[in-house]
Amino acid sequence: MRIVFMGTPEFAVASLEALIESGSDIVGVVTAPDKPAGRGQKMSESAVKQYALANGLKVLQPVKLKDEQFLEELRALRADLQVVVAFRMLPEVVWSMPPLGTINLHASLLPQYRGAAPINWVLINGEKESGVTTFFLKQEIDTGHILFTEKITLTGHETAGELHDRLMDKGAGLLVKTVKAVESGRYTENPQEHLAEGIELKHAPKIFKEDCNINWNQPAEKVYNFIRGLSPYPTAYTMLNDKILKVFGAEYELAETGEQPGEFFSDNRTFLKVSATDGFVHLTDVQLEGKKRMGIEEFLRGVRL
Incomplete structure (x- = not known):
């Protein structure tokens, strides 16, 4: 199964590494463009790009995800499946491209804490548990059918940095499980609308x-x-x-x-x-x-x- 991986920060590197170690065929990696950083404003590469290049993977860095040249390059990779971890919102022309669809790893127990900052908001709200979820992407952010979830118990004392690392490792394992299930066709899709019935949903918007x-x-x-x-x-x-x-x-x-x-x-x-x-x-x-x-x-x- 040919897989295109999409991600940017360190959180996504663990998943990419786990997929490679599991034997997945990563035919391309899509990540953010290089950007100036630090006092000297030197161009900085994303953590995912650095890992991908070190492992000989093809890297695409589109500025605009609807750019026709990027879309042609993406089609040329002939991916069966796309995997997204800590990337940006994808247009339908991208997430609908592979025949097996596009799956996303999210750092919360969906449908709770949809949004850009689930790790932060779970702790700010003093939750007793968190976890990771894999699901198929669709148009509305973080609303696609759920494939698998895995819970962890929170201590009430961990920082966002510590929870980030716990979920990064837990998510990498769950993603490998999900990819293997999609490849074999042995999985069940759970609509989030059913899980959200009768409960108050908490959100995780970006924090400024x-x-x-x-x-x-x-x-x-x-x-x-x-x-x-x-x-x-x-x-x-x-x-x-x-x-x-x-x-x-x-x-x-x-x-x-x-x-x-x-x-x-x-x-x-x-x-x-x-x-x-x-x-x-x-x-x-x-x-x-x-x-x-x-x-x-x-x-x-x-x-x-």
């Missing part, structure tokens, strides 16, 4: 910088979930001495503070905590604007509050 500002006027646990759900990227932040303070790590305690939410308290040596509506959030891993990221004791050695 302005969405990352911490609202201290809410319970401490909710603030804590917000911080870990955005760590290490795109990172929750608050203001300290008129500068942006990014918060990568925190803990929380419940207490009757008697203080206004958002007040800072510190002994200038070992702790920095901020009042919420029902307790305090202790900041443990931070980065002040213009400074490097550091643990709270190192941070307090250089900043007088």
Whole structure:
């Protein structure tokens, strides 16, 4: 079975590697165009491109997915199946091209948390479980018929970075299982409309910088979930001495503070905590604007509050 793989970030590399190791015939890889990055604005290749080139795979990097030259190159690969992991939304002319269709790996238990940032939103909302889902693509984003899912239990303390790595590995295995099932024809399609009946669906829209500002006027646990759900990227932040303070790590305690939410308290040596509506959030891993990221004791050695 001839497979075209589509993906861009590190999350997708694990799936591509697993498919290759399972013996899948990857006839082409579609990824994002190179883009300038860093202070020197040097052209940067996606993680998927780097892996693909290192393994001798053909790489396509279309700027526009409806570009006729790209579509001709894609048709020429004669794929039986396309596999999408952490890529962009595909037009119908692309996802409908292979005879066996196009499957997608999504980092949530669909139909819950459709959208661009499921890992972040699952933690922000304090969910007790998450997982990965494979499904056939159709026009509306993340709504196609489900093939397989696999659940994991959440601890209530992991960061988005840690959950990313867990789901990356879990998803790679599920994708190999899905591809083998599609190749053999032994699978069942489960319409998401049936699974969504009678339940409240939660969504996972893309998160922008302005969405990352911490609202201290809410319970401490909710603030804590917000911080870990955005760590290490795109990172929750608050203001300290008129500068942006990014918060990568925190803990929380419940207490009757008697203080206004958002007040800072510190002994200038070992702790920095901020009042919420029902307790305090202790900041443990931070980065002040213009400074490097550091643990709270190192941070307090250089900043007088």
